[in-house]
Amino acid sequence: MVGAALARSAAGRFEVTGSFFGRPVDHEGAIYWDLRQDIPPVLDRIRPHLIVHTAALSAPARCERQPEDAWHLHSRATGALAQWARRHSAYLLFLSTDLVFDGRKGRYTETDAARPRSVYGRTKREGETACLSTCPSSAFLRPALIYGHSRQGDRGADEQICRTLTDGRSLHLFFDEFRTPLWLEDLVRVLLYFLERRPAGLYHVGGPHRLSRWEFGCLVARSAGLPLDRIHRVSLSTYSGSPPRCADVSLDCVRLKAAIPFALHSPEQVLFHENTR
Numbered sequence: 268m269v270g271a272a273l274a275r276s277a278a279g280r281f282e283v284t285g286s287f288f289g290r291p292v293d294h295e296g297a298i299y300w301d302l303r304q305d306i307p308p309v310l311d312r313i314r315p316h317l318i319v320h321t322a323a324l325s326a327p328a329r330c331e332r333q334p335e336d337a338w339h340l341h342s343r344a345t346g347a348l349a350q351w352a353r354r355h356s357a358y359l360l361f362l363s364t365d366l367v368f369d370g371r372k373g374r375y376t377e378t379d380a381a382r383p384r385s386v387y388g389r390t391k392r393e394g395e396t397a398c399l400s401t402c403p404s405s406a407f408l409r410p411a412l413i414y415g416h417s418r419q420g421d422r423g424a425d426e427q428i429c430r431t432l433t434d435g436r437s438l439h440l441f442f443d444e445f446r447t448p449l450w451l452e453d454l455v456r457v458l459l460y461f462l463e464r465r466p467a468g469l470y471h472v473g474g475p476h477r478l479s480r481w482e483f484g485c486l487v488a489r490s491a492g493l494p495l496d497r498i499h500r501v502s503l504s505t506y507s508g509s510p511p512r513c514a515d516v517s518l519d520c521v522r523l524k525a526a527i528p529f530a531l532h533s534p535e536q537v538l539f540h541e542n543t544r
């Protein structure tokens with residue numbers, strides 16, 4: 268979702284080489300690349316000045332089932348990209364996650380200690396550490412839950428809610444699990460700004476509003492004119508799956524706000540205004 272949106276927006280400003288894995292992409296010149304394999308030979312061929320590592324096993328449950336793949340993509344590949352970037356003075360941007368936190372505190376700033384509770388969070392945290400130790404001029408971003416129009420039409424957090432309701436199915440959403448939903452277009456704008464300025468280090472990237480899953484679901488349904496009566500308000504205490512869910516991984520983006528000259532949108536602004544849809 269993020270890689271495709273970024274490649275589209277960056278195309279006029281940069282010479283872009285996209286990569287894909289399972290599903291082919293429509294970006295011209297995109298290459299097939301399995302990041303579990305040897306990294307340097309591919310980079311030696313492309314010789315990039317800027318590298319954005321968006322590839323991931325982005326579903327936490329899948330990481331629990333495929334921990335080795337999660338480690339390869341989030342930890343080992345990030346370390347290899349960082350090593351190549353340092354050697355060739357390239358700028359690396361790594362996308363980590365708000366799920367490096369355990370969710371007990373909420374409103375996390377960049378100085379709060381990461382305490383991941385899942386394979387996804389742990390391997391992402393290892394990737395962050397690899398960036399920091401191997402290539403200190405790189406940046407690693409922790410995006411919050413992302414919503415917006417994805418190329419496939421089913422990847423954005425809002426698109427998944429709409430699809431379920433449109434299909435006539437019900438949703439059970441937690442009223443006590445909080446995130447700071449981030450609009451895909453805002454994230455792309457931040458990434459482009461970073462690619463132009465090359466700031467280093469850790470940045471949280473979340474929207475300005477802390478919302479529960481249930482509040483977000485209701486906003487999405489209301490904005491799309493879909494029925495609210497099929498959205499059931501449930502407590503996190505009813506959940507017993509794996510990995511454990513994190514109650515409040517809302518982000519406070521102190522460093523980001525000081526680094527960028529524009530404000531990010533709230534879901535209310537995005538979902539209820541025609542010009543952002």
Ligand SMILES: NC(=O)c1ccc[n+]([C@@H]2O[C@H](COP(=O)([O-])OP(=O)(O)OC[C@H]3O[C@@H](n4cnc5c(N)ncnc54)[C@H](OP(=O)(O)O)[C@@H]3O)[C@@H](O)[C@H]2O)c1
Pocket residue numbers: 268269270287288289290291300301302303320321322323324325326340362363364365409410411412413414422
């Ligand atoms: N979406 C969110 O709400 C969210 C929130 C916080 C952080 N993030 C992070 O932000 C980044 C972008 O997220 P996203 O939503 O755009 O994720 P996404 O749509 O799931 O994209 C991840 C990409 O990684 C590719 N991939 C999987 N295995 C690979 C392999 N072995 N080698 C190379 N590529 C491989 C996938 O290819 P196939 O699909 O073809 O298999 C997919 O295109 C990810 O790092 C994610 O962890 C996402």
